[in-house]
Amino acid sequence: MNLEERRLLSIDFINYTLVFLNAYICYMKKTIFFLCVCVLGSCNAGMDKKIDELIAQMTLEEKVDMLHGHTMFTSAGVERLGIAPMKYADGPFGIREELEPNSWMPLRLTTDSATFFPTGSALAATWSEEMAWLYGKGMAEEARTRGKDMILGPAINIQRIPTGGRTYEYFSEDPLLSARLAVGYVRGVQDNGAAACIKHYALNNQENNRGMVDVVISQRAMREIYLPPFRAAVEEAGALGVMAAYNKVAGSWCAENDMLLNKILRDEWGFRGMVISDWYGTHSTVKAALSGLDVEMPGNNFFGQALLDSVRNGSVPEEVIDQKVANILRVRLTIDPIEETSHINPVSTPEHGQIVYEVASKSIVLLKNESNLLPLDLDQNKTIAVIGDNAIRKNATGGIGAGVKARYEITPMEALQQKTRDRANLVFARGYKGFSWRDRVRGGVLGGEVLTGTGGMLSGSDASAAQLDPDLLAEALEVASGADLVLFFAGNNREVETEGADRTNMILPSLQDELIREIARVNPNIITVVVTGAPVDLSNVDQYSKAMLVSWFNGSEGGNALADVLLGTVVPSGKLPFTFPVRLEDSPAYALKTYPNFDKAHYAEDIFVGYRWFDSRKIDPLYPFGHGLSYTGFTYSLPQTNKDQYRPNDVITVTFRLENTGSFNAEEVVQLYIHRSGTKVEFPEKELKAFRRIQVDAGKSKKVTLKIPVSSLRHWDETARDWALEPGRADLLIGTSSRDIRLTKRVTILL
Numbered sequence: 001m002n003l004e005e006r007r008l009l010s011i012d013f014i015n016y017t018l019v020f021l022n023a024y025i026c027y028m029k030k031t032i033f034f035l036c037v038c039v040l041g042s043c044n045a046g047m048d049k050k051i052d053e054l055i056a057q058m059t060l061e062e063k064v065d066m067l068h069g070h071t072m073f074t075s076a077g078v079e080r081l082g083i084a085p086m087k088y089a090d091g092p093f094g095i096r097e098e099l100e101p102n103s104w105m106p107l108r109l110t111t112d113s114a115t116f117f118p119t120g121s122a123l124a125a126t127w128s129e130e131m132a133w134l135y136g137k138g139m140a141e142e143a144r145t146r147g148k149d150m151i152l153g154p155a156i157n158i159q160r161i162p163t164g165g166r167t168y169e170y171f172s173e174d175p176l177l178s179a180r181l182a183v184g185y186v187r188g189v190q191d192n193g194a195a196a197c198i199k200h201y202a203l204n205n206q207e208n209n210r211g212m213v214d215v216v217i218s219q220r221a222m223r224e225i226y227l228p229p230f231r232a233a234v235e236e237a238g239a240l241g242v243m244a245a246y247n248k249v250a251g252s253w254c255a256e257n258d259m260l261l262n263k264i265l266r267d268e269w270g271f272r273g274m275v276i277s278d279w280y281g282t283h284s285t286v287k288a289a290l291s292g293l294d295v296e297m298p299g300n301n302f303f304g305q306a307l308l309d310s311v312r313n314g315s316v317p318e319e320v321i322d323q324k325v326a327n328i329l330r331v332r333l334t335i336d337p338i339e340e341t342s343h344i345n346p347v348s349t350p351e352h353g354q355i356v357y358e359v360a361s362k363s364i365v366l367l368k369n370e371s372n373l374l375p376l377d378l379d380q381n382k383t384i385a386v387i388g389d390n391a392i393r394k395n396a397t398g399g400i401g402a403g404v405k406a407r408y409e410i411t412p413m414e415a416l417q418q419k420t421r422d423r424a425n426l427v428f429a430r431g432y433k434g435f436s437w438r439d440r441v442r443g444g445v446l447g448g449e450v451l452t453g454t455g456g457m458l459s460g461s462d463a464s465a466a467q468l469d470p471d472l473l474a475e476a477l478e479v480a481s482g483a484d485l486v487l488f489f490a491g492n493n494r495e496v497e498t499e500g501a502d503r504t505n506m507i508l509p510s511l512q513d514e515l516i517r518e519i520a521r522v523n524p525n526i527i528t529v530v531v532t533g534a535p536v537d538l539s540n541v542d543q544y545s546k547a548m549l550v551s552w553f554n555g556s557e558g559g560n561a562l563a564d565v566l567l568g569t570v571v572p573s574g575k576l577p578f579t580f581p582v583r584l585e586d587s588p589a590y591a592l593k594t595y596p597n598f599d600k601a602h603y604a605e606d607i608f609v610g611y612r613w614f615d616s617r618k619i620d621p622l623y624p625f626g627h628g629l630s631y632t633g634f635t636y637s638l639p640q641t642n643k644d645q646y647r648p649n650d651v652i653t654v655t656f657r658l659e660n661t662g663s664f665n666a667e668e669v670v671q672l673y674i675h676r677s678g679t680k681v682e683f684p685e686k687e688l689k690a691f692r693r694i695q696v697d698a699g700k701s702k703k704v705t706l707k708i709p710v711s712s713l714r715h716w717d718e719t720a721r722d723w724a725l726e727p728g729r730a731d732l733l734i735g736t737s738s739r740d741i742r743l744t745k746r747v748t749i750l751l
């Protein structure tokens with residue numbers, strides 16, 4: 001055999017070996033997958049068998065007793081059969097303090113403080129599913145330390161109106177960003193021993209009249225915009241709990257809504273966990289029981305004796321009761337109960353402090369930075385005036401169920417003092433009195449009226465008539481005039497943004513607009529820090545600020561994270577999870593006058609929520625969805641796709657090069673939107689379809705790959721009442737925000 005023949009033979013041998021290896025790997029993958037399915041299936045079969053055995057031993061009274069509140073935050077088990085009660089814990093960003101068993105009154109213990117985690121929109125501003133998982137891990141560990149089984153969170157409704165009382169609790173105006181964070185959070189909670197209860201299912205997008213309002217919405221908008229976070233949390237993360245919302249949808253309260261609870265949640269998405277009502281959100285016995293509610297919380301007005309009677313008179317078949325008990329037992333047998341005695345322990349470990357610091361530091365959004373005033377140069381700015389109540393205010397409490405008795409919370413002022421100790425002279429002035437609950441009761445100056453949760457209207461004194469506090473103003477001007485630089489802390493607090501009450505405008509409270517105008521007269525070197533959880537009207541402060549950041553209601557370590565960003569220890573990498581409009585009237589629900597409303601909320605903007613509206617209507621926002629600057633710069637180049645044409649089961653794979661052109665190592669959140677054309681169906685101007693947080697060191701570059709399943713481009717076909725893929729052109733828009741697109745690549749979608 002000559003050399004050439006030997007070479008060819010060896011190549012054949014290698015090829016055959018590779019083919020065999022590939023086949024073997026595929027076989028092993030299939031075997032492992034099959035084994036997993038079997039194991040999982042046998043787990044399910046084993047659990048279902050145990051559930052059936054337990055139910056067979058129960059009396060009807062014992063079954064029904066599991067279906068309603070036992071105390072304010074527990075529902076009963078069956079002690080005789082060793083089934084522990086279910087223990088619930090508010091809220092989405094910290095384990096709530098212990099309350100009296102049957103009231104909202106705190107027990108005022110000294111051993112039930114917790115870590116204050118950054119609120120929803122802050123976590124969302126990290127654009128990181130990994131951060132959401134870590135967040136869920138920390139929350140679960142604190143819940144378990146306190147003996148809790150199910151965390152009443154995450155709160156994952158879409159931010160439809162900028163002024164929503166709970167917009168700060170929720171993640172984003174975009175369904176994909178909300179869904180990925182929901183999956184991360186739920187997996188983090190449930191991988192670490194607790195159950196998550198996603199809320200508020202569904203379409204709880206306003207607090208104004210939340211207990212009565214009936215949402216009127218197209219199936220397409222509901223499916224494409226408002227349900228995806230819930231669907232992903234159920235189908236991908238296996239959420240064990242769902243909380244039915246207070247409002248109605250299509251005429252039925254959510255706690256008795258057959259379409260939402262039976263047809264979509266269970267039949268379509270395969271949900272096998274338990275559905276609980278929001279507190280006092282149950283409205284019937286038979287209808288709620290037949291529509292899919294499992295547990296009335298709290299109390300037993302509808303699912304106590306009334307439910308027992310309904311089974312006995314045949315209105316509710318006992319099989320339906322058995323299904324409810326099975327749903328609860330599936331959660332109970334998954335989450336180990338914790339003995340009563342061991343649950344009151346101080347939580348909030350240093351590791352949890354590290355988690356909330358990481359989330360907070362990745363959440364801060366740099367909106368503008370003229371002449372690179374940031375990071376702070378303490379050699380150039382020896383004396384810094386720190387002005388504003390929000391520099392010293394803590395934001396853990398407030399927001400009713402979402403309030404946290406924090407073990408600690410570092411304020412921005414504390415952190416700045418500690419971190420600049422001998423390097424700068426910080427001089428504080430309060431500037432304004434932060435909006436308080438007394439202001440709300442008195443009809444506070446929020447630039448107008450304040451809606452109560454029941455739709456009432458507190459008539460606030462007219463903002464223009466009110467004056468700045470003369471003493472606070474004088475002090476602020478004196479401090480500002482003697483400083484090299486002013487750090488102005490603007491924004492809301494958790495009395496302004498709270499469950500139960502929407503704002504009636506976005507005007508910065510406490511006459512902050514008037515205050516910054518006066519400060520600018522004596523010192524134009526102003527950096528503004530906006531402490532907020534939802535959009536506020538920045539059009540005024542923007543013109544007086546050379547640099548501006550959003551620092552959120554950012555948890556126990558929020559002050560440290562902000563100080564590190566201001567001082568350049570951390571490079572800002574947060575991106576806006578919602579749009580900052582120039583005017584409230586530019587946002588869809590206000591533009592179409594469907595909000596405020598009373599008994600009906602017509603979602604007339606349909607799928608055009610948030611940036612989908614602004615971009616499709618060519619309305620310029622003040623700061624767009626996805627916006628966030630860095631201390632470095634990034635260039636995007638060389639876009640490529642694996643094909644030019646794609647079919648329904650394909651995955652679009654996009655690669656491009658990302659280069660860090662500055663002198664700071666930094667993270668960038670790259671975003672990919674899709675613009676459709678050549679279609680018979682109307683689509684928004686652009687829709688977020690992929691994103692990734694990428695670390696790139698100074699002067700380096702990375703090849704980035706994003707994958708978009710063609711199935712994610714389907715729309716809901718109202719006629720077919722199903723998802724459908726519309727052929728046509730798809731422009732892949734890759735950029736650093738929804739309005740800063742750096743690369744475009746066109747592909748074609750074929751059926």
Ligand code: GLC
Binds near residue numbers: 090152199278401499
């Ligand atoms: C509420 C909230 C819900 C909370 C529950 C228990 O009113 O809507 O988010 O978990 O009551 O406090």
